[in-house]
Amino acid sequence: MTAFHASPVVASIFSLIAIASLLLAFVMLGSRWMRHYLMAFAAQSWLIAILSASVGYIDRYPELYVIAILTALFRGLLLPYLLLRIVRRMNVEREIVPVLQPSSSLVIGAISVVFALAVAEHIGTSLDLSSKVVILALTVMLSMKLIGYLMLAARHEAVSQVLGLLVLENGIFLGTQILVPGMPMLLELVILFDLLIVVVCFGVLVRYLMGQVGSTSTLHLRRLVG
């Protein structure tokens, strides 16, 4: 709740982190090299970890330190490492045939940020929120959601689809830290854990894909129609 009447310094730190995460989402959107993707994702996760820690320090929620450490370890190190291993094993360095050129996806991404801002403004007005940080957090949350869906739709490589899913969740996590820092810790812990399981499952499925379909591009998955 303190985020609603935070001091200007605190507000600007939060804003800085939120905007930097959004920028990293654009980095992912505009690049087609898997390695850049993974690095941007890891950096985004570290930013979220820093955000958790600073919210924990300022609003005095000590449990957020634990969340911050786990976020950094899980999302910042373990998940990128697992995905990097898949990328290496599958020998897919970049998107071969993008549906959307990176430049056009950047433009669509920018449009979705404007849309997210409009929705967030609307919610802010209906809630009588004076704090710009909250509106910014909502905007970043919604636009990372939209960008994640864009990445899911416009990319074919199995690994980039998994990353798209992770961006969706990163957006929610980032928003959660600012909007509802007091959310019970159990929930956040289990969601982190859940994410790990999902990624491991994806790893297994990608191996199946490689073995049975002979490719990790979802363009080759077109047997089931109608």
Next chain:
Amino acid sequence: MTGLFAIVLVAAPTLAVLAMLVAPRREFAEIVNLLASIVSFAASIALALTAPPHGVTFLSHYVIVDPLGAWIILCAAIVYLLASIYALGYMRTLDEDERLPRFYQLFATFALTIFIAPLMNNPGVYWIAIEMTTVVSTFLVAFEQAPEAIEAGWKYIIVVSAGITLALLGTVLFYWNGTFVLGPTYDMTWAILRHAAPRMNHPLLLLSFLLVLVGYGTKVGLAPMHTWLPDAHSEGPTPVSAMLSGALLNTAMVGIVRYLAVLHGAAMVALPGQILVAFGVVSLVVAALFIVRQRGVKRLMAYSSVEHMGIVALGFGFGGPLGVAGAMYHMLNHSLNKSLMFFGAGNAMRSYGAKAMARITSFARHFPVSGALWLAGAVAITGAPPFGLFASELTILRAGFAGIGLWAAIVMAVLLIVIFIGFLNHFRLMYHDGAEPDSAPAPVSRWCVAPMWLALVPLLIFGLWWPSGFWRDFQTVAHDIAGVPAVAARQQAQTTSPVVPRRPA
């Protein structure tokens, strides 16, 4: 007592999985899984009988046993039992004998996750439980490891995980909305959300509900978020298809209904109902179109699931005592009937060695008994009397004509007729004495026919006789959703009698 039954329900599949991990042998796994399904079926009946009208919570409010949850678990346990019997015959025909213990481990785990989700009282934990069902069932869908199965598994996990993150966003927004009333930290439960709902911000409440509806709607298979469903249902082994369709979809519907109740708590009744009705109508339209032009036998059943989930959504969307009762009764009947249909489709697929309906001919001549059972099931699933789905569909239609949804009820009636004609036409062709298949169809194991009897007989009984105990249960839930205290609900239930024709019309 209720707590004990809940523990037995969850413990049976858990112990089965542990036992199968310790001793991964085929015969042992088959027996242990069957035992677990019988025990959890018994426990689910006891749970449905003893669930107190207002619900009772355990483990510092993380677990709730209420009539709605117990009903869904009952439906799921029936399907688990039938599918476990069926699996005894079916899974041996797959030539995957050394991997069967792994199958049964996953199968029992899947049942476990389905049982757990409706028991969750914290919307966040419920979300995690639903996510867990996806993770486990992906490997069941991909079990046969054919390229099609892998493709179906991949589509399933990507589409459903992406959809369900919307539900997570909705859950977070519900929590955020609650912080304006209850302070920054509180234990989120369905009851607390509902209690605080009148003082929450209403536009934000509606936005969160929409997010949750689309998120869990993906898992329920409401069109246009249904795209994973036909693939996953048709490519998984048949017992898994039955579980996905008859048990899993209902489990995700619980979340939507519980959030609907939260919005009713804020006196937002009409709009959420209409949105749910709209999704139901779209599902019916999509299902009707794809059923008429369908070529794959299991895909036909899968689109029929889209149709029936649309009907359930319509029932809850129309609301009121009739709508909720019809929707809940429909869930039970659909669980029974769709299991029967998938079992028949699985038998046909294995014995003719083909997924396409065009290659299945003269079915009744080759399989007089299971052919008759499957045909009766086909008549039942299209909503013809005297079977259970006729009673529930009629009740939902009545709710629509009585309430806000006149146009939707008319569309629903028309589409049901279209589906009736389209669906049974496929059966006409499959039963037609046409060209002989190249090789004689392989015989079907008795284990694959017995569960068809077990599904059809109750379906017929429920079509002719609507037990008054069910009716009381439904009324409690209906009043719980609408916000009328349960005591009044019980009194009203005693004065209201079931409004379904006792004889086929």
